[in-house]
Amino acid sequence: MKVAKFGGSSVANAEQLRKVANIIQDDRDRKVIVVSAPGKRFSEDTKVTDLLIEMGEAFLNNKPYEDKLETVLNRFKDITNELNISDEVINEIKQGVVEIFASDNSAELKMDAIKATGEDSLAKVLSVYLQSLGLKAAYLNPADAGIFVSDNPGSAQILEESYDHLYKLRDRDEIVIIPGFFGYTKDGKLITFSRGGSDITGSIVAAGVKADLYENFTDVDSVYCVNPNIVPSPKEITSLTYKEMRELSYAGFSVFHDEALIPAFKADIPVCIKNTNNPQAMGTIIVSKKEPQPNPVVGIASDTGFVSIYISKYLMNREIGFGRKLLTILEDEGISFEHTPSGIDDISVIIRESRMTKEKEERVITRIKNELHPDTVHIDRDLALIMVVGEGMDSTVGLADKATHAFAEANVNLEMINQGSSEVSMMFGIKSSKVDESVRALYKTFFG
Amino acid sequence: MKVAKFGGSSVANAEQLRKVANIIQDDRDRKVIVVSAPGKRFSEDTKVTDLLIEMGEAFLNNKPYEDKLETVLNRFKDITNELNISDEVINEIKQGVVEIFASDNSAELKMDAIKATGEDSLAKVLSVYLQSLGLKAAYLNPADAGIFVSDNPGSAQILEESYDHLYKLRDRDEIVIIPGFFGYTKDGKLITFSRGGSDITGSIVAAGVKADLYENFTDVDSVYCVNPNIVPSPKEITSLTYKEMRELSYAGFSVFHDEALIPAFKADIPVCIKNTNNPQAMGTIIVSKKEPQPNPVVGIASDTGFVSIYISKYLMNREIGFGRKLLTILEDEGISFEHTPSGIDDISVIIRESRMTKEKEERVITRIKNELHPDTVHIDRDLALIMVVGEGMDSTVGLADKATHAFAEANVNLEMINQGSSEVSMMFGIKSSKVDESVRALYKTFFG
Structure with missing residues (x-):
């Protein structure tokens, strides 16, 4: 049925x-x-x-x-x-x-x-x-x-x-x-x-x-492995796991309303995306598990409109509660955040630009300065995130090498790499103006 | 004076x-x-x-x-x-x-x-x-x-x-x-x-x-750019910023008791590390700022004994307070953590192994399962962190490419990359058993 x-x-x-x-x-x-x-x-x-x-x-x-x-x-x-x-x-x-x-x-x-x-x-x-x-x-x-x-x-x-x-x-x-x-x-x-x-x-x-x-x-005939507005006639994805779908939809893939998938996901029902105008096309099937692939990368997604607040303070990692105080300031302003990558004496908060007005930004920066006494605090706007997505990426040697090489070849500076926190994706932060050439370079590397 | x-x-x-x-x-x-x-x-x-x-x-x-x-x-x-x-x-x-x-x-x-x-x-x-x-x-x-x-x-x-x-x-x-x-x-x-x-x-x-x-x-005559027990007679570092010193000392460089530097850092006093047994040697000078270098990498540090708790849950990033609840569980057990890299539906917590006994681990995992209902939770032991450190790294195209290429050449799988949260370092997580070959490969790439 x-x-x-x-x-x-x-x-x-x-x-x-x-x-x-x-x-x-x-x-x-x-x-x-x-x-x-x-x-x-x-x-x-x-x-x-x-x-x-x-x-x-x-x-x-x-x-x-x-x-x-x-x-x-x-x-x-x-x-x-x-x-x-x-x-x-x-x-x-x-x-x-x-x-x-x-x-x-x-x-x-x-x-x-x-x-x-x-x-x-x-x-x-x-x-x-x-x-x-x-x-x-x-x-x-x-x-x-x-x-x-x-x-x-x-x-x-x-x-x-x-x-x-x-x-x-x-x-x-x-x-x-x-x-x-x-x-x-x-x-x-x-x-x-x-x-x-x-x-x-x-x-x-x-x-x-x-x-x-x-x-x-x-x-659409199927989910494409990359935005067809950036790469013309890209490869179609025949099979995708729920997790892969989620990672892709986070950064610009809007084929599916991802909350919608929860009931099907929980009941382990395979989902097939098909084209009413071309029902003969295979479509893309979303499953909970799939066989390991020689090239584990299934798709590349990108989204712009991110902002990063960067804070550094000498010996930050000895200061108990620093991160929590920072998040409380954001909470007080009703700003939800995406990620908080941290170094030893540095922490960044990645936020969707739409969630931070100019006034909120000013209040947040003032409070950070007054309450956390950082050595440096600055905001980077125009940040784009690019996700390279695929189950099994976490155990494939050389994928990060391939990806970073593509960015270097395209002469794009990497503002951020977040790999390993997800088993099915690598996340890269770059300047928004560099999205198209980066996605094309990654497409060439993984699907070209 | x-x-x-x-x-x-x-x-x-x-x-x-x-x-x-x-x-x-x-x-x-x-x-x-x-x-x-x-x-x-x-x-x-x-x-x-x-x-x-x-x-x-x-x-x-x-x-x-x-x-x-x-x-x-x-x-x-x-x-x-x-x-x-x-x-x-x-x-x-x-x-x-x-x-x-x-x-x-x-x-x-x-x-x-x-x-x-x-x-x-x-x-x-x-x-x-x-x-x-x-x-x-x-x-x-x-x-x-x-x-x-x-x-x-x-x-x-x-x-x-x-x-x-x-x-x-x-x-x-x-x-x-x-x-x-x-x-x-x-x-x-x-x-x-x-x-x-x-x-x-x-x-x-x-x-x-x-x-x-x-x-x-x-x-010692100076601070070496890499652990001399891993790479014999490595290059000496002539000049280092406070930030670089901190990042290096985090992962195994023990030349300096880093808390000790705070008063000198705050008063902007240059610090010179010299050898009593060879006072003619230039030594290594630690300053607050230095001129941009063509090769910004000054050192490679590594440390073992890290553990990662990995948690995934479908639609985690829609669940308000998930991260905070997780950190509360750790706090209740008195476990301080190093980093919390997060994906969309995943979060990892990196902890020094010395801070988590077997009993604490069991209690933490049980509480995570009972209170956060994740899809997956597992612990990776034997994690090592490698830091590639240098001021100006954040604006140099191709450094991540070089570094990840070195890992790939050494056939080492990258469990984690954390780049961009610090302006002066890239952090890599690998299996402890792979530290030496990785450090050697990175040394060859950046100093060879």
Whole structure:
């Protein structure tokens, strides 16, 4: 049994839904389908979920919202017209919106219910369409599927018992279509997961039914080993471990919403990323373990926008609590940090630039000077991190040599190397301006 | 004006003291002399300070101590006989010991006073000897020099006012001989610095008199760029910054008691390490700043006996407080750590093996498992750290490449690289068994 999840671009219009139906028909193991709301049809298009959010905010701010509703309705009308199926869903959306707005729920709950309308309606449309093709298919509301969640609007957490409820889906005969992105509290409130939450639903459902495979259909043939905007037509990754995926997604790989993987990871369900527009392509499979490879490097990721605070003080490592005092200053300012590499009399704190405003920076530096009395403190902006990722890297002699050689050949100064803390990656810090040539040099070294 | 400090091997016997006298006579700027207690004359010899400690412990445990006292007295008798000077010091030691043991001071204070006898007596002997050579020289007790310290037996901290008292030594006409290793509290208690404390006295005195140079006489021509037990006759280091010295001393370079350098460092006094047995050799000078060098690497240090605790947990970096909880467990067990390199879902803690007993290890691992629920936790023993050290390394392209290439050529797997947290070093973690070949390969690369 397979669980297949189709993302926003895969269900953006009638043409895409035809592809989805073909994919479902092609493999009768695809018994449980999870769908997103219709995404962008072209690059300047607006996702249905974004339209719904705008509509909800307009209503809550007592502004006209009818035009936004109209746009949403038209998206669905286009689909049902082209697929030649009943447009009953249009009335359901209209009526649903009226009921949500008229309810005495909190603003948060209203927003969650509005946001979920895209997925919910698309699931209904798809099941009607599959039925029209003669398939045994049924829309299944998350409440009926047993997807119960915590009462945290916008960031629901799944309740453990849901997995047992979902397991019963194995007994169903028909193809079941479940809208992603939301669940219900035990007392019946609709609550959404965090953004990108259809991936979460997919992963939860796959774990619940103990699927043999969780297929995640997107618009790429596979995960590439490097950003194709930096290296044209890079190698495709056929197989990836969860850990590798995580390390890659940390530094710029955004194929997957990584929190989404937790349920599948815990239940040890393999995940396959496939292309709705080219389902024949092998895709990339994410597994928990894989055989050792002669070249263990599977990918190179990079991300910019990091800042480093560097502090040195003679005999720092004799000063008990120095590091902790430093972290407390950051905590007081509400700044979360990424890494704290330390030398003997030096410590650096690596922070995402977005988390440190200019005012926070000034306060932090002043407090460090006044409270820790360092010999030196300075901030380096424009730091980029590059990750070279692969299981088995920790036991392969010469990989650091290869990587550092690539940087040297590209004439890039290494601000930071962090190797060995992770068994599946090496992390390099460089100036942001040098990212592209560095990634190209590493690609040439490991995949060229 | 120069302050010259002579270590234990430099004052071990009469022959050595003749060399010391020549060195003092050779440069009339050497106006303030700080001395250790007589050290080893040959490799199986016992240092006078160790004899004194044994004697003190014997007395405090109500055991016979007279034989130890006799051995100490004989060390000094040999010196005064050979130098043909008064042996008045012998009576002073005898009388001093009796007084110390008879006093109603605490055991700690008695031990401190006993321990200090070696330096104190040697300073007296040297001043008498210099006088016998026709020099204007005077023994100066630390109390009279104004070396006031905190009341922490065995680990005195200097009081700031001492520096002003010491500055007045500039007005003295004669050569002043001060015993190292101890000072006095404001109410007259004798308190020693931590072991190796003659270096501390030397550095304090140099800072106090604002010396042009603090000369530290030992038994090596200079600091070598690498351990001569690993690489025979390695290159000598002519000039070193304080920071470089610190990084080198962290990992096995034991030329200098690094805490001792703080007063000189703060007062920006250059320190010269010279050889009593070959005073013509240039020695190694330690300064706060130096000119950029084409090859910035000044030395390679290594040390074994490190342990790493490795912990991985999927989505660790989303879990607020994970690192802090981990450090709390270590703190509860009284384990201080060296570094905490972190990946995205991994963190390692590097600890000196001597700080973690088998029982502590078991408790720590159990608590980590129970309280942090990691996916993996394991301990790597037999870890060695290698430091490649040099100011300006942080802005020299290709150094990491050179270093990692050396490891790869030597077929050594890198367990850890920590570069960029210090501006003056790169740190590498490897298996202890691979230290020698790694250091040799790095030496060949950077100095060969």
